[in-house]
Amino acid sequence: MKNTILIVDDDELTLHFIETVLSNKNYVFFKALDSNAALDILKDNHENIKVIIADHIMPGILGGELLQIVKTQYPQIVRMVCTAYDSVANILDLLNKGEIFRYITKPIKDIELISFTLQALEYYDSTQEKYKLLNEISTIDKILEKTNIVLNASKQHKGFDYFEFSGIFDSCDMPIIICQKETQRVFCNRALLQIMNLNINWFDLEKFPNVSIRNKLISMIQSNSIFQNDFILLDSQYYNLNLNVADFNDDKFYFIGINKMEF
Structure with missing residues (x-):
């Protein structure tokens, strides 16, 4: 802009x-x-x-x-x-x-006008970035809440409902990757499949086609940490990564929200 x-x-x-x-x-x-x-x-x-x-x-x-x-x-x-x-x-x-x-x-005064205008533009950009981040967090929070319901229901029935789990994330416009620590399986929602030109949702982590994302997920799992201000290159376009670790009872999930970087 x-x-x-x-x-x-x-x-x-x-x-x-x-x-x-x-x-x-x-x-x-x-x-x-x-x-x-x-x-x-x-x-x-x-x-x-x-x-x-x-x-x-x-x-x-x-x-x-x-x-x-x-x-x-x-x-x-x-x-x-x-x-x-x-x-x-x-x-x-x-x-x-x-x-x-x-x-x-x-x-x-020239110098005052130049300085204040630059500060105002920087303030606009930083504020819009915060709003964007807050919206992303709100979106992810809502998804995590739904996911928790699905996981708890799955435990009660002693079976993980992959179909319902997939539906929650496919309804989100934000490209998202989820990796379950126990199974080492990676799920990509529909928004991400379009970016990466993939046609299936689920992969074993070791076979995930994007090496950069695979390595970041492996690093997250090994260090059990959260990454911030990270980015990857997909199809000649840079994307911001919003990486988080979420615990649901005994299960641990690793989430990556992906947003196109504007220059």
Whole structure:
């Protein structure tokens, strides 16, 4: 995703100045002369915009009010305001109402604008990564809960229901690999089969076709540990690995969630 910034100011010279100062950073810009124009841009482009920089004193909807609207409707966008306020109370009120990331004092200083914009973009990326991770964890937690039910039911009937077990993970959009320590068998859900161009779900660990994944699973089993920030290369594409160990009564399972890396 490109580093796209929306600049809002009723002064065309200020719009041009901000764009010029940041122009050597390979940013993409949207520009608006008032808050209504900015809201129109956001309506069609909010998924692509990472940061908004708005002047506070403008005709019609003030910049601070605009950023409050952005906070409510597009909370993922990082908000910065330009202001000539010299009152600490006024600045704090502005920051709190719009949960504004940074305020830039006028007249705008080049180095401050460059530094704050870079910080805002980094904050956007890190926040989105956290949201993504939390969603992954939530998904895996729900799957583990269902898996626990299946395993407990299987123990009561003294037989492991592979069909029901497979169905739980096949319904998940996240590519997932599971290895059961006791049997050393590896299961791949449907999402992963598509990535790896495989046509069967189950493998013996020693025969698993991807050497990189096989070695990581073996290492996990031997060390009984969790790996973080790992990655593999599949079909000329890098993937993040979210690796976890889960215990169900006397059984131990090793989970790998796989996500395509974006550069």
